[in-house]
Amino acid sequence: MKRSRKIILLLALVLVINQFLSYWYESVMRESSFAKVDETYEELDEGEHFDIFIMGNSHTFALLDNLSNSMFKFGTTGETIDQTYYKFLDVIENKKLKVDTLIIPLDINYLVELKMDNSRYPFFWNKYLSFSDYLSESNEKWNFVKNSILGYVVPYVNGSNDMFDYYFSSGKGNQLRSEGNVIADSLVDFEIPKGELDEKYLYFYPYIEKINEQCAKEGIHLIMISFPVTKYFYSQTAKKMDPELYFATIKNNLETKGLEFNHINLSQEYGSEKFRDPHHLGDNEIRFEFTELVKQKMSEQKSKKINE
Amino acid sequence: MLFNSVDYFVFLIVILFAYYKLNHKWRWLLLLAASYFFYGVWKVEFLGLILFSTTIDYLCGIGISQSNSKKKRKWLLWLSLFSNLSILYVFKYLDFSITAVNDIFSQDFVLYNLVLPMGISFYTFQTMSYSIDVYKGDIKAEKHFGYFALYVTFFPQLVAGPIERASRLLPQLKQKVEFNWNNISDGLKMVLIGLFKKVVIADRIAQLVNEVYNNQAEYNGAILIIATVGFAIQIYCDFSGYSDIAIGSARMLGVNLMDNFKTPYFSKSLQEFWTRWHISLSQWFRDYVYIPLGGSKVVKWRWRYNLLITFLVSGFWHGANWTFIVWGGIHGVILILEKIKVKQFSYRIYKIGKMLFVFSVVCFAWIFFRANSMSDAIDIIHKMMTSFVKNGLIADFKSTGISLINTIILLYAITILFVLDWLNFQKKKVNNEYIRLFGMIVLLFSILTMGVTEVKEFIYFQF
Numbered sequence: 063m064k065r066s067r068k069i070i071l072l073l074a075l076v077l078v079i080n081q082f083l084s085y086w087y088e089s090v091m092r093e094s095s096f097a098k099v100d101e102t103y104e105e106l107d108e109g110e111h112f113d114i115f116i117m118g119n120s121h122t123f124a125l126l127d128n129l130s131n132s133m134f135k136f137g138t139t140g141e142t143i144d145q146t147y148y149k150f151l152d153v154i155e156n157k158k159l160k161v162d163t164l165i166i167p168l169d170i171n172y173l174v175e176l177k178m179d180n181s182r183y184p185f186f187w188n189k190y191l192s193f194s195d196y197l198s199e200s201n202e203k204w205n206f207v208k209n210s211i212l213g214y215v216v217p218y219v220n221g222s223n224d225m226f227d228y229y230f231s232s233g234k235g236n237q238l239r240s241e242g243n244v245i246a247d248s249l250v251d252f253e254i255p256k257g258e259l260d261e262k263y264l265y266f267y268p269y270i271e272k273i274n275e276q277c278a279k280e281g282i283h284l285i286m287i288s289f290p291v292t293k294y295f296y297s298q299t300a301k302k303m304d305p306e307l308y309f310a311t312i313k314n315n316l317e318t319k320g321l322e323f324n325h326i327n328l329s330q331e332y333g334s335e336k337f338r339d340p341h342h343l344g345d346n347e348i349r350f351e352f353t354e355l356v357k358q359k360m361s362e363q364k365s366k367k368i369n370e
Numbered sequence: 371m372l373f374n375s376v377d378y379f380v381f382l383i384v385i386l387f388a389y390y391k392l393n394h395k396w397r398w399l400l401l402l403a404a405s406y407f408f409y410g411v412w413k414v415e416f417l418g419l420i421l422f423s424t425t426i427d428y429l430c431g432i433g434i435s436q437s438n439s440k441k442k443r444k445w446l447l448w449l450s451l452f453s454n455l456s457i458l459y460v461f462k463y464l465d466f467s468i469t470a471v472n473d474i475f476s477q478d479f480v481l482y483n484l485v486l487p488m489g490i491s492f493y494t495f496q497t498m499s500y501s502i503d504v505y506k507g508d509i510k511a512e513k514h515f516g517y518f519a520l521y522v523t524f525f526p527q528l529v530a531g532p533i534e535r536a537s538r539l540l541p542q543l544k545q546k547v548e549f550n551w552n553n554i555s556d557g558l559k560m561v562l563i564g565l566f567k568k569v570v571i572a573d574r575i576a577q578l579v580n581e582v583y584n585n586q587a588e589y590n591g592a593i594l595i596i597a598t599v600g601f602a603i604q605i606y607c608d609f610s611g612y613s614d615i616a617i618g619s620a621r622m623l624g625v626n627l628m629d630n631f632k633t634p635y636f637s638k639s640l641q642e643f644w645t646r647w648h649i650s651l652s653q654w655f656r657d658y659v660y661i662p663l664g665g666s667k668v669v670k671w672r673w674r675y676n677l678l679i680t681f682l683v684s685g686f687w688h689g690a691n692w693t694f695i696v697w698g699g700i701h702g703v704i705l706i707l708e709k710i711k712v713k714q715f716s717y718r719i720y721k722i723g724k725m726l727f728v729f730s731v732v733c734f735a736w737i738f739f740r741a742n743s744m745s746d747a748i749d750i751i752h753k754m755m756t757s758f759v760k761n762g763l764i765a766d767f768k769s770t771g772i773s774l775i776n777t778i779i780l781l782y783a784i785t786i787l788f789v790l791d792w793l794n795f796q797k798k799k800v801n802n803e804y805i806r807l808f809g810m811i812v813l814l815f816s817i818l819t820m821g822v823t824e825v826k827e828f829i830y831f832q833f
Contacts, residue, residue, distance in 0.1 A: 208377075221819060
C-alpha cells in the first residue's frame with residue numbers, strides 16, 4: 063500500500079470512528095438519566111413555579127416525587143457545588159423560575175478541594191457556564207481550556223464507566239450509576255475521627271455562601287441535607303475530618319455572615335443493607351421511606367422556626 | 371511535563387514541525403531549548419542542577435582528553451564523579467543517612483526533606499558514564515558544549531532513561547536527519563503502545579495495588595498475592611510504557627534510543643531476566659560496577675561477592691530505603707544460587723515451569739520494592755503464608771473497591787499486552803499492513819475510551 067494512501071486511510075478511519083463514537087456516546091448520554099433531567103429542564107416554561115427545587119449530586123436521587131406535588135429534581139451524577147452554583151444562576155437568571163424551597167446536599171465530600179478543570183462531561187456543562195466566569199474562578203486554567211476543547215473533539219474520553227453503567231447496570235431506569243460493592247457494616251472497622259478538619263474539605267465553601275446569598279436575595283428557603291451513606295463510604299471519605307466539626311464550622315461561618323443554616327443530617331440514618339452501592343440508597347421502597355422522613359424533618363424544622 | 375499528558379503531545383508536535391523545518395545547523399539549539407523547557411515546566415529551579423552537572427562534566431571531559439598527566443586525568447575523573455555523586459547524595463540519600471545515624475546513635479538530627487529532582491539518578495549516571503568513557507579512552511571528549519548539553523538533557527530520555535552512552539547518542543544527535551515517514555509511523559506506533567501500557571493498564575491496576583499495599587493490614591493472603599502480581603504488571607507497564615514513549619518520540623526525531631525492555635516476564639532464568647529488564651541500567655551497572663570489581667574473571671567467592679554488591683548498589687540506586695536494598699539483595703542471592711549447575715531439560719512444560727518460577731521470584735522481590743516499609747513487607751509475606759482468605763475470595767476482592775468495569779477493562783488490556791509481548795518474544799512480525807493499521811486503531815481508541823485520564827506520574831520518576 064502506498065504511504066500516502068495509508069495515511070489517508072488511517073486518518074479517514076480515525077475520523078469516522080471518532081465521529082461514530084462521539085455520536086454514540088452523546089446519544090447514550092442524552093438517553094441516560096444524566097441528561098434526561100437536562101432535557102426536562104429545557105422544557106420548563108419560563109417563570110414556572112415550584113414548591114421544592116432539588117439540585118446537587120446523585121445523592122439527591124434518593125428523594126422521590128412524594129416529597130411535594132410541585133417539585134423539580136435537577137441533580138446530576140457527580141455534580142460538584144461549583145457546577146450547582148452556575149446551574150442555579152441559570153435557573154434564576156435565564157429560566158426565571160419561581161422557587162419556594164431549594165434543597166442541596168451537604169455531604170462530607172461536597173465541598174472538598176477538586177481541580178476545576180472541566181474534565182467531567184465538558185460537552186454537557188458548557189451550556190450552563192459562563193465560560194469566562196468559570197475560567198476566571200478555575201484553579202486549573204490551562205487544563206480547563208484543554209478539557210473544554212477535548213470535550214468537543216472527543217467527548218467519550220474515558221467514557222467506559224458511563225457506557226457500562228448505561229448498558230449493564232441496574233441503574234439504567236433508576237437514575238443511578240452502577241451497583242457497587244456494599245460492604246456490610248460489621249466488616250468495616252472505622253471510627254469517625256474526632257476534632258480533626260482538614261481545610262481541603264471546605265475548599266468550595268464560598269459557593270455555599272454564594273448560593274445562600276442568591277437564595278436570600280430571591281426569597282428562597284435553602285435547606286441542606288446530608289444524605290445517607292454507608293459506614294464504608296465514610297471510612298473511604300472522611301479519614302481526616304470529624305463530620306460534626308465540619309457541620310459546626312459551616313454553621314458558624316454562615317451565621318457570622320447573617321446567613322441561614324438549615325441543615326438536616328441523615329447521613330448515618332440507615333445500615334448498609336439498605337444501600338445499592340456505598341453511597342446510594344437501594345430500591346424505591348427505601349427511597350420512598352427516606353423521602354417521607356425528609357418531609358417530616360422539613361415540617362419539624364418549619365414548625366420550630368414558627369415557634370421561634 | 372509528563373508523557374501521558376495532552377501538553378506533551380502538543381509540545382512534541384510543535385517540536386517535530388520546527389525540527390524538520392529548521393536548518394540542521396540550528397537543530398541542536400532547538401532540541402536543547404525544548405529539553406530545558408520540558409524539564410523546567412516541572413521545576414525551573416532544578417535546571418540549575420542539570421546545568422551544573424553538565425558544565426562540570428563537559429570541562430572534566432575536555433581536561434581529561436587534553437591532559438597527558440595520568441595524575442591530572444585521574445583527578446579530573448574523580449572531580450566529575452564526586453560532583454555527580456554529591457548532588458545525588460544530598461538530594462537522595464542525605465535524609466536516609468541522618469535517619470540511620472539517629473537510629474543507631476539515638477540522636478535527633480533534623481531531616482532536610484529535600485524535594486528529589488526528577489530524573490536525577492538517570493542524568494547523573496549518564497554523565498558519569500561519559501566521564502569514565504573519556505578517561506578510559508573509549509570515546510573522545512565532546513568539544514561542542516551545546517551538543518554535550520543536549521546529550522545530557524535530550525528530552526525523550528531525560529527523566530527516566532534509557533540511560534544512553536555518549537558513543538551511541540552523541541553521533542546521532544549530530545547526524546543530519548531528513549524527514550522520513552517511516553520514522554514517524556514507527557515512532558507513533560511505539561508511542562501508542564507505551565501510552566496503552568501506561569494509561570489503560572498501569573494507572574488502572576494502580577488503584578488495586580495502592581489500595582491493598584497502603585492498607586495491607588486489612589487484607590489477607592490471596593488479595594495480597596493478587597495485588598503483588600498486579601504490581602508486577604503495573605511497574606512493567608509503567609516503566610516499559612515510559613521507555614516506549616521515549617523511544618518512539620526520539621524515533622520521530624530520527625534518533626534511535628536503545629531498547630530498555632524485551633518481554634522480561636518470559637525469562638527462563640533470573641540472569642536472562644536482567645538482560646531483558648531495564649537493560650540500560652543493567653548494562654551501566656555491569657560496565658561501571660561489576661566489571662571494575664573484577665566481574666567473573668576472579669575466584670568464585672569474589673565473583674559471587676561482586677554479583678551481590680552490584681545488586682545491592684542497584685537496589686540502593688532505586689531509593690534510600692532498606693526495602694530497595696533487600697530487593698536488590700534478593701536478586702543478587704538468587705542469581706548466585708542460579709549459577710549452581712543442575713540438569714536442564716528441554717521439555718516445553720519444563721521451560722514454562724521455569725518461566726513461572728522466575729516470575730514468582732521476581733514477584734516475591736517486588737513485595738519489598740513496593741511495600742511502604744520493611745515491617746509491612748514482612749507482614750505481607752507472613753499473611754501470604756498463613757491466612758489466605760477472610761470472607762471468600764470474591765468478597766475479599768470486592769472489598770478492595772475495584773469495580774467490575776475496571777476488572778473487565780484490565781482483563782481486556784492485559785490480554786492485548788500478553789499477545790503483543792508473546793509476538794515480540796517469539797520474534798514474530800505482523801506483515802499484513804491492514805492488520806497493523808487495525809492494531810494501531812484498536813490501541814488508539816482503547817487509550818481514548820479506557821485510559822485513565824487523570825495524569826499520573828511514572829513510578830521511575832522518583833528514582
